[in-house]
Amino acid sequence: MIRSQKFWVAVALLVIIGSAVWSYLTLRFWDSGSTVNIISDGKVLYTIDLSKEPDREITVEYEGRKNIITIKSGRIRVTYADCPDHYCISQGWGEEGSLLPIICLPNRLVIEPADSQLDGVAR
Amino acid sequence: MFKRLAVCAAAAMMLCSCGSSEKHQGSVFAMDTYMSLTAYGSSAEEGIKKASEKLNELDKLWSATESGSEIFAVNSSEGKPVSVSDETASLISFAKEMSSQTGGAFDITVYPIVEAWGFTTGEHSVPSEERLNELLEVVGSDKITVSGSEITLPTGSKLDLGAVAKGRAGDICADLMKECGVTSAVLDLGGNIRTLGTKPDGSKWKIGLRDPFSEGIYATLDVGETNIVTSGAYERFFEQDGKTYHHIIDPNTGRPAESGIASATVIGSDGRLCDALSTSLFVLGAKGAEQLYRSRHDFDYILVTDSGEVIMSEGVSGLITFEPGFGEKVSVVK
Numbered sequence: 475m476i477r478s479q480k481f482w483v484a485v486a487l488l489v490i491i492g493s494a495v496w497s498y499l500t501l502r503f504w505d506s507g508s509t510v511n512i513i514s515d516g517k518v519l520y521t522i523d524l525s526k527e528p529d530r531e532i533t534v535e536y537e538g539r540k541n542i543i544t545i546k547s548g549r550i551r552v553t554y555a556d557c558p559d560h561y562c563i564s565q566g567w568g569e570e571g572s573l574l575p576i577i578c579l580p581n582r583l584v585i586e587p588a589d590s591q592l593d594g595v596a597r
Numbered sequence: 598m599f600k601r602l603a604v605c606a607a608a609a610m611m612l613c614s615c616g617s618s619e620k621h622q623g624s625v626f627a628m629d630t631y632m633s634l635t636a637y638g639s640s641a642e643e644g645i646k647k648a649s650e651k652l653n654e655l656d657k658l659w660s661a662t663e664s665g666s667e668i669f670a671v672n673s674s675e676g677k678p679v680s681v682s683d684e685t686a687s688l689i690s691f692a693k694e695m696s697s698q699t700g701g702a703f704d705i706t707v708y709p710i711v712e713a714w715g716f717t718t719g720e721h722s723v724p725s726e727e728r729l730n731e732l733l734e735v736v737g738s739d740k741i742t743v744s745g746s747e748i749t750l751p752t753g754s755k756l757d758l759g760a761v762a763k764g765r766a767g768d769i770c771a772d773l774m775k776e777c778g779v780t781s782a783v784l785d786l787g788g789n790i791r792t793l794g795t796k797p798d799g800s801k802w803k804i805g806l807r808d809p810f811s812e813g814i815y816a817t818l819d820v821g822e823t824n825i826v827t828s829g830a831y832e833r834f835f836e837q838d839g840k841t842y843h844h845i846i847d848p849n850t851g852r853p854a855e856s857g858i859a860s861a862t863v864i865g866s867d868g869r870l871c872d873a874l875s876t877s878l879f880v881l882g883a884k885g886a887e888q889l890y891r892s893r894h895d896f897d898y899i900l901v902t903d904s905g906e907v908i909m910s911e912g913v914s915g916l917i918t919f920e921p922g923f924g925e926k927v928s929v930v931k
Contacts, residue, residue: 592804594783594825
């Protein structure tokens, strides 16, 4: 194989591998999703695209009790809750692509993925 | 002419199928968890409404902590017989039988020990050896007497249907939805998945399995109508003196099960069986799970060990797709 042929074979291989990596990453992103619903007592209060949302705090009240939700750098978590167990706070950051809901049972608050490609997650 | 008619007919069919596959969702806070109900088609709204009402009703019947529930009445009966509904009596009988079939790995009388560890209140602490030995005296399904719809339980013993209630509730709700005419639904009862029929287009449901080591999933299952129930050490736990204690208690030791299993998933047609077995297999470990599977073959299972190895029964092989990075160390039980 002459040198120019080797060069074009290498270019073609690079293009094929690059396309495969790009497709994989794109599909992974689609599959994981980045939009979440913030639901209080069964009602969707906010639908937020974490990849576009600026850093901010959202306060949600239920029967006089409140949760503060913090969005920072594409991640979301509960940072304050006046519930007894604080389980929602201990669940930590839900990141872009996380498929698990953040739940505060006493305050009936749920933050869950809105655009998952899955029909459910057994957990 | 025929071509035009065919095009019109196809368009009409598409419009009809769009209308009949509309997605409806509902949610319920019951049985100490968040439940999400998704159904498709013109009967979906009615099906979700009836299922939601039933879930609240069953919660009131089976709660271990609500003073009006049948289980609360049994737990505070001080040895006197308590009359309960046929549904509750049947579920208690089933749980008693499961305890015997699993060599005590599954036991609905373990509740006093779960309380002692603080998993019911969130005020966690490690009970003393002495306290655990005392409590183990009141644990054991042989202490439950079921006579028709009368339940007798000695003073000190307590029942908790938490490990079978959601499984049974899923089947009851799926049947209710079918009666309403729903043919396509997914019930997520706090992570217990009960599917009904297939997707409106006839394809399989895609259900993720939670990765016990992260917030993501380690695999997906493509399934038709079934139950998928997972038990994992990650759901409730606490740390004390540098050691982690999870909430799945081995009824034989009174301590969190140390079987080398990080998560146990059971798939099958009977929701209460899947629910009970997911806890049982977690406690029994890989060897015990294999023995139980070979002795009955009426369920499928997937275990993820503490080292990340996957062990699954052969019926799962055709349904599972692993996420990248998983599925390298897999063994199949036949």
